[in-house]
Amino acid sequence: MTSQQTSEPDAPPAEPGLPPDQAQPGITEITTPAPAAPSWTGGLAAWGRFKERALRAMLMLMALTAIASLAVITGFIFKEGLPIISKVGAGSFLFSGDWYPTESPPHFGILPMIVGSLMVTVVAMLIGGFLGLGCAIVLTQFCPPRVVAVLKPSIELLAGIPSVVYGFIGVVILVPFIRDVFGGWGLSVLASGVVLGVMVLPTVTSISVDALRSVPKSYRDGSIALGATTWQTTHMVIIKAARSGVVAAIILGMGRAVGETMAVIMVAGNTIDIPQSILDPVRTLTSNIALEMGYAAGDHRQALFATGVVLFVIIMILNSIALTVSRRRSRKAGV
Numbered sequence: 001m002t003s004q005q006t007s008e009p010d011a012p013p014a015e016p017g018l019p020p021d022q023a024q025p026g027i028t029e030i031t032t033p034a035p036a037a038p039s040w041t042g043g044l045a046a047w048g049r050f051k052e053r054a055l056r057a058m059l060m061l062m063a064l065t066a067i068a069s070l071a072v073i074t075g076f077i078f079k080e081g082l083p084i085i086s087k088v089g090a091g092s093f094l095f096s097g098d099w100y101p102t103e104s105p106p107h108f109g110i111l112p113m114i115v116g117s118l119m120v121t122v123v124a125m126l127i128g129g130f131l132g133l134g135c136a137i138v139l140t141q142f143c144p145p146r147v148v149a150v151l152k153p154s155i156e157l158l159a160g161i162p163s164v165v166y167g168f169i170g171v172v173i174l175v176p177f178i179r180d181v182f183g184g185w186g187l188s189v190l191a192s193g194v195v196l197g198v199m200v201l202p203t204v205t206s207i208s209v210d211a212l213r214s215v216p217k218s219y220r221d222g223s224i225a226l227g228a229t230t231w232q233t234t235h236m237v238i239i240k241a242a243r244s245g246v247v248a249a250i251i252l253g254m255g256r257a258v259g260e261t262m263a264v265i266m267v268a269g270n271t272i273d274i275p276q277s278i279l280d281p282v283r284t285l286t287s288n289i290a291l292e293m294g295y296a297a298g299d300h301r302q303a304l305f306a307t308g309v310v311l312f313v314i315i316m317i318l319n320s321i322a323l324t325v326s327r328r329r330s331r332k333a334g335v
Contacts, residue, residue: 081306123193132204167266187269211245
């Protein structure tokens, strides 16, 4: 027998663009090129990039302007103030109680103003610090949300009242009250401290509220679950966990109190003597600059700038401490 070989018909060609196993007979795929992007789209992309770079440069310029302003102010104050400190001597300038800038020879000793500023600040923080922390505790731990929505903006509104208004209220109400009840002139360290304590209240309260709210909720829940009361939890857990933030709030409040001028001038008495009690009149560093800059000249003017140098250094130290404490809190929180 002879073997017969049968030949199968040829398979249709595979469609272009498809794998051979997916090609369908009799159907031809028609491929069309993708439409070219309009020419104006490239211009829009370039314009967007230009705007982004311009905005970035503008924001960078604003940041550098703030830094440059601080550098210019710092350089100007030190340029005007350091020569008289070198001339008089740092020890004599800082630790002498003789301030007679118009005599011949003049004497420039700012110790009474330094002591007065520190006493006023301590009284202000004893009032504003405790009141601010107490308000923060009430707002975050014991008040319902509806009450917080009313109280917190009301406390923050105190920051918008001009300092001269605080001073006027102090002269009209507080000074006569201190004079009638405690004796003395009324214009005193106590009057200045009370006025400043109310003025720093919004600063201490706002920052303390943020610090207390940053404590994880699990701390409170765990303490309550162990049987502690709300006050025990607040006292033993919440405040201790937020301690660094509260300290930063008090230090920033101190910086606010040290730098205040107008209200202090109106209620302090402004005598150039080291106060022996909180009922004695006092002159602070800021008051000394504001009261005498209008007629100062020569070495007297430079001595007032040197007073500004001392005040600048004090405030920078306080702000640096507050910033360090805040960063420590952030690292402990894992931020």
